[in-house]
Amino acid sequence: MLDSRDRIQTTHAGSLPRTPELIAANDARQLAEDGFTLDRTPEFDGLLTSAVDDLVARQKAVGITVPGDGEFGKAMTSAVDYGAWWSYSFQRVSGLEVTGEDIFSAEPVRSGPGDVRLTTFPDRRDWTIFREAYTDPTSGISTGKGATAFPATTGKLAYVGHDAIASDIANLKAGLAANGLTEGFVTSLSPGSGSRIPNAYYATEEEHIWAWADVLREEYKAIVDAGLILQIDDPSIAENWDQINPEPSIEDYQAFTRIRVEALNYALRDLPQEQIRFHLCWGSWHGPHTTDLELKNIVDLMLEIDAGAYSFEAANARHEHEWKVWQDVTLPEGKLILPGIVGHATNVVEHPELVADRIERFASVVGKENVIASTDCGLGGRIHPQIAWAKLEALSAGAELATQRLWG
Numbered sequence: 001m002l003d004s005r006d007r008i009q010t011t012h013a014g015s016l017p018r019t020p021e022l023i024a025a026n027d028a029r030q031l032a033e034d035g036f037t038l039d040r041t042p043e044f045d046g047l048l049t050s051a052v053d054d055l056v057a058r059q060k061a062v063g064i065t066v067p068g069d070g071e072f073g074k075a076m077t078s079a080v081d082y083g084a085w086w087s088y089s090f091q092r093v094s095g096l097e098v099t100g101e102d103i104f105s106a107e108p109v110r111s112g113p114g115d116v117r118l119t120t121f122p123d124r125r126d127w128t129i130f131r132e133a134y135t136d137p138t139s140g141i142s143t144g145k146g147a148t149a150f151p152a153t154t155g156k157l158a159y160v161g162h163d164a165i166a167s168d169i170a171n172l173k174a175g176l177a178a179n180g181l182t183e184g185f186v187t188s189l190s191p192g193s194g195s196r197i198p199n200a201y202y203a204t205e206e207e208h209i210w211a212w213a214d215v216l217r218e219e220y221k222a223i224v225d226a227g228l229i230l231q232i233d234d235p236s237i238a239e240n241w242d243q244i245n246p247e248p249s250i251e252d253y254q255a256f257t258r259i260r261v262e263a264l265n266y267a268l269r270d271l272p273q274e275q276i277r278f279h280l281c282w283g284s285w286h287g288p289h290t291t292d293l294e295l296k297n298i299v300d301l302m303l304e305i306d307a308g309a310y311s312f313e314a315a316n317a318r319h320e321h322e323w324k325v326w327q328d329v330t331l332p333e334g335k336l337i338l339p340g341i342v343g344h345a346t347n348v349v350e351h352p353e354l355v356a357d358r359i360e361r362f363a364s365v366v367g368k369e370n371v372i373a374s375t376d377c378g379l380g381g382r383i384h385p386q387i388a389w390a391k392l393e394a395l396s397a398g399a400e401l402a403t404q405r406l407w408g
Contacts (some may be wrong), residue, residue, distance in 0.1 A: 355398020
C-alpha cells in the first residue's frame with residue numbers, strides 16, 4: 001500500500017459519478033423474477049469496461065494517486081443514489097428474497113438496557129427529530145432512487161458473485177495498466193452492513209452476521225489475490241448508533257458493535273493487512289446528523305479491525321473538529337489514516353489552502369508519512385458530477401500545497 005513518505009498521496013472513498021450512458025444502460029437492464037437481480041449482457045459488459053478505463057484516466061489527470069473503479073460495477077439507475085455501495089451485494093448473494101419487509105417498511109423496534117437492536121430507517125433518531133425536513137422533497141435530503149428492491153434473508157447465504165467481482169477486478173486492472181499506475185482499490189461490503197436486512201432464516205442476529213462474514217470473505221479474497229487494495233465499506237460501526245431507538249448507553253453500543261468487528265476480522269483472517277483499508281462513516285445523506293456518535297467513542301474499536309489503513313469522515317461540519325481525537329489516540333505502528341479532506345455533503349468546493357490546512361493538522365498528530373488525503377464518503381450519486389470532479393481537483397491541489405509545506 002502506498003504511503004506518503006515522499007509526498008501526500010491522494011485517494012477517495014469509492015463511489016464516483018456514473019456517466020449518463022452507464023446510468024441509462026443500468027436502467028435498461030432486465031430484472032430477474034426475484035425482483036432484484038439484474039441481467040448482464042456482452043454489450044453492457046463492454047460499456048462498463050470502457051467506462052472504468054476512462055474513469056481511471058480521469059482520476060490520474062486530476063491528480064488522484066490511488067484510484068478506484070468508482071464502484072461502476074455496482075449498479076445505479078439514477079444520478080442520485082446513496083445506496084449502491086450496499087445494494088450491489090444483493091446481486092452476489094443467494095438465500096435472499098423480496099418479501100415486502102425491509103429496513104424502510106418494517107415496524108419500528110425499541111431497544112433497552114442490555115438489549116440493543118436496530119430499528120427501521122424512518123425511525124432513526126435524526127430522522128424523527130427532523131421529520132419535517134426529511135419528508136420535505138425540496139429540502140435536499142432525498143437519497144434518490146435505488147437500482148433494486150431490498151430483500152430479506154430467507155435461506156442459507158452463499159456467495160454467487162464470482163463473475164461480477166472478476167469483472168470489477170479485470171476492469172480496474174486494465175485501467176491501471178493502460179494509465180501506467182500500480183495501485184488501485186475495489187470496495188466491498190462489511191458483514192455488519194450486509195446483515196442489516198431482515199433475517200427470516202438464521203436463529204439469531206449474531207448467526208446472521210457471521211453468515212455474511214463467510215459469504216463476503218470470498219469477495220475480499222478475490223480482490224486481494226488479484227493484487228488490488230481491498231476497501232471494506234462499513235458504516236454500521238458508526239451509523240448504527242443513530243438506528244437504535246432510544247439512544248443506548250455507550251457501553252451497550254460498544255458491546256453491540258464489537259460483534260461486528262469480530263465478524264469482520266474473521267472474514268479478513270490471514271489476508272495481508274497491507275492490502276486492506278477500512279472505511280467508517282456516519283451515513284452519507286445530507287441530513288443534520290445531530291445524533292451522530294462521537295469518533296472518540298469508537299476509534300479504539302475501529303483500530304481493532306485488521307486493516308492497514310483507516311478512512312473516516314473529517315471534512316464535514318459535524319466531524320471536522322474530531323481531528324483532535326488523534327492527539328490522544330496512538331496510531332499503531334505501520335498503519336495509515338485516510339481522513340476525509342473534502343466533503344460529499346456540500347456543493348461548496350473546498351479551497352486548496354483549506355485542504356492543505358486540514359492535511360497538515362493530521363500530519364501534525366500522526367506523522368505526514370501516515371496521511372493519505374481522501375474524501376469523506378463516495379461522491380458518486382450524492383453531488384453533481386461537475387462539482388464532484390472539482391472537489392477532487394481541489395483535493396489534489398491542496399495535497400500539493402501540503403507537500404510543499406511539509407517537505408519544504
